[in-house]
Amino acid sequence: MIAIQPERLLRDLRHAADFGRHLTGVHRPTFSPQDMEARRWLATLMGEAGLDADIDGAGNVIGRAPIEGRRLLLGSHSESQNHAGWLDGILGVLYGIETVRALREASVEARVDVGSWADEEGHFLQFFGSRSFAGGLREEEIDRAANKDDGTPLRTALREVGLDGRARAEMRATDYVGYLEAHIEQGDYLDSAGLQIGIVTSIVGLWQYRLTFAGEQNHAGSTRMAARKDAGAALVRLAAMIQERFPEIARERSVWTIGKIELDPGASSIIPGGAEMLFQFRDDDVAQLRRFEDALEAIVAELNQAGPCVCQLAVLSKTDPQRMAPAFQEIIEKAAEAHASGRHVRMPSGAGHDAQIFAARMPAGMLFVPSIGGISHHHAEDTKEEDIVIGCRVFADAAEMILEGIS
């Protein structure tokens, strides 16, 4: 068995938190100066670990084993959400680099490439880097993408950080035996159960919608109730119908969220003439996602039939659930049993990860380490050192076992 070096891993993780440090976490949005500095540092680490490292035209940091033939792909992301935690993403990238070092130190041929996939967090275009590397990302999608906070076009951002002249690297599925990723859980399932490793069975699908309500803006004092076309009231009615009907058709781990509500013009003495709602649901079964969509369409039709306002439903995005390869789940479980006997569990991921992009192209596997108190996307995000180290041991052993299967 190969041996990772805990002190080296922890030192690198702590150093990574210096790039965009914010309280006890980091603020390292995609293509910010701090993010680019972190990417260059990762490329240096990959080079020192014996990989041919470079940053491609999508901002992906890719370290390639200097060998011919099929290999294993490891990775995650290194940018953060705004004002977020120190482990989200970077943990998986550094596990990958530490695994390569441990393989080389044990004189095992490191048939491994490592990637830090740009903009998994979606500041411009969610999964930009992994979709680009996995193949099939269209240039028009890059043309259309803009920063969600300040509207900067993705093309402009790429030019400003000097990546516009570079080609986007694309994998061939035949290059790889599979993809392996580690991540913090971001929920409290492992932590509250006293477990150390989550073996991901699937990553849920996420379907998102915008609902727009058209009514008639008017005076809140002089307009009779019966004469109103109150877009805000229509929105609230629809929201109540969702909360009433979705539980009746939901599965145990289904989730749905009304994340944003806006009234137009949004003043205390004006009947809203317009309203907008952002709505999403997640499940690891595509049939369940369809059931939710059917229910949502039926609710909208019912509301429109009743009047007096008109509601329009628009799909914003749909990602389908992705199963993790059963063979990789077994390998991760075996490695987990060796390092955290009886303290591991198979579980679905409620959050999206780059592994779901690669899972559509090749066998993919994923493991979670606990998040203390289930906190993430916040500077208080943390994981016990012991759990960080055990997670890396399990990850490295799983990688070695997969490599043993390459002839």
Ligand SMILES: [Zn+2]
């Ligand atoms: Zn993440």
